[in-house]
């Protein structure tokens with residue numbers, strides 16, 4: 156029954172917010188049957204600058220012994236942009252084959268959205284992003300680099316295996332989500348006539364096994380328009396890695412911004428990783444100011460994916476209450492510290 | 506002094522809206538020194554279904570004799586999606602080497618934006634999209650197509666030549682635009698380490714010649730967030746073909762939707778093409794209901810790019826008035842027909 160959680164606080168405010176998550180999960184274990192064991196990993200900018208190491212093969216092998224990974228944030232002004240993102244975030248996603256990126260877009264209170272006249276009922280969708288291939292394959296090259304004749308290529312690579320498994324996951328999600336059993340495929344099949352032709356074919360093929368799920372198609376350009384004009388038309392959305400990166404961030408913004416955006420990097424047959432979407436915010440690190448709600452939502456998602464939806468709901472409800480009662484950090488309109496929000500959530504839990 | 510304009514009305518409401526544009530330009534020629542000569546081309550679904558032809562080499566050669574192309578819309582439910590887009594829109598952009606896609610994002614009245622608390626001063630940017638390469642190159646393929654081992658690839662190809670010319674155009678635009686001389690490069694250079702590394706290098710290199718333009722960088726995911734939360738931070742934005750497709754549509758929506766979105770496909774040394782962004786809307790075709798404002802804005806942009814900014818302003822001002830006075834079609838809150846709006850604009854002109 157004990158769930159082993161690898162905690163990677165990471166950089167900047169990362170460790171401060173995961174600390175709240177650990178506190179809340181410990182509280183949860185006191186009042187429910189759940190039991191957690193935490194182990195901290197020092198992965199991030201400090202470790203990299205001291206040792207030159209990002210995530211070693213040894214650490215990767217060790218992570219396989221955990222039930223889940225709980226990540227704070229990576230990113231540090233002392234390190235060249237891209238190094239930590241590639242060497243930690245993308246490397247973990249790829250090497251642990253976390254082929255699903257689950258990004259709930261859920262507005263908790265109308266006051267948080269930049270959109271006119273939209274409330275919690277209108278902004279409530281789940282984006283299922285492919286997380287291991289596409290333009291993220293890292294394949295490409297330069298020809299005549301640095302000359303006036305330079306050609307640079309970047310390959311969008313998709314495999315049947317990669318597309319089928321994420322689409323299947325999305326259909327299953329749409330089936331059990333209790334909204335309107337609708338799955339939207341977001342692509343650019345009218346232009347990407349190779350890679351997104353594969354997505355189109357697999358979407359239809361897999362869909363035959365889910366006759367109760369309504370199939371819906373939307374081009375990515377139209378998708379961004381609809382997300383700001385009529386977000387209520389979406390239930391579950393499945394999309395490729397690159398477009399997923401874009402529309403999940405747009406989604407995060409319409410549901411209130413990074414303060415409440417959460418991301419699950421999921422390998423349904425392996426070890427998954429849960430993180431708040433926000434960055435390491437080095438400017439406010441160490442000041443007990445960071446908003447921990449996204450990290451707490453990530454903890455709730457972790458609990459849910461580990462098979463405990465009821466307990467996840469308990470955290471979610473406590474967060475709803477903190478928002479309703481303004482028991483939040485300054486950026487959310489409240490007056491609490493990072494620790495203060497964590498303590499409040501624990502006190503609500505019981 | 507006479508400008509020769511090739512008119513491609515196209516499908517659905519296309520011919521109805523370009524008719525208004527032609528009417529307004531004829532009016533303009535009566536009251537200014539400008540002079541236009543129009544020639545209609547029957548390109549579109551009807552022609553394709555009757556003859557199997559899209560745009561022939563002969564037509565392409567003929568188009569080179571014009572000063573500009575004025576396009577309505579293409580798209581017809583009787584034709585497989587993609588055929589007309591590729592065979593007309595993309596083919597014209599590519600074969601006439603219209604390497605700039607100019608997409609103004611300009612809110613005319615607060616009531617049109619779905620964003621809270623944003624007015625015309627906040628939403629006013631110009632997006633300069635690369636229009637001839639990147640993921641639109643059409644290069645890619647299938648391996649083991651139709652099997653469980655299928656691999657599909659789609660190549661994002663950029664050349665120094667292609668990137669340099671659009672970035673240079675954007676710097677020049679930023680310099681003369683009279684906002685705050687700021688140019689934002691929107692890319693995903695932290696992941697697309699080949700193709701967008703080229704963009705990064707060229708952006709800095711070309712920027713050296715424009716020391717009075719402030720350089721700004723934004724990742725495409727963050728870009729979509731900022732566009733809905735803080736659109737006021739943007740002046741001119743330059744981006745690749747695929748991301749440009751996405752963010753220009755998002756931009757169209759925040760400035761009021763397709764009813765007022767316009768697109769210039771520009772070859773600064775050749776023949777450019779101007780179009781409303783909206784589709785052919787077959788459901789309302791032939792009913793004198795279509796909103797012609799985007800087509801009129803496209804006509805204004807054509808006049809401007811042909812070297813007559815003062816006359817373009819006259820059309821723009823008449824459109825501003827039609828909005829202020831509710832002299833618009835039903836979708837915009839008015840009561841006029843398509844013809845009625847065109848007539849109104851002409852009457853305002855003098």
Ligand SMILES: CC(C)[C@H](C(=O)O)[C@@H](O)C(=O)O
Nearest residue numbers: 240241244245400695696726
């Ligand atoms: C940091 C970056 C590499 C990453 C991505 O592009 O996937 C981030 O934007 C995300 O969405 O998790």
Ligand SMILES: CC(C)[C@H](C(=O)O)[C@@H](O)C(=O)O
Nearest residue numbers: 345346376590591594595750
């Ligand atoms: C119709 C389609 C091929 C086109 C594109 O993707 O460029 C359109 O979306 C546009 O932006 O003009």
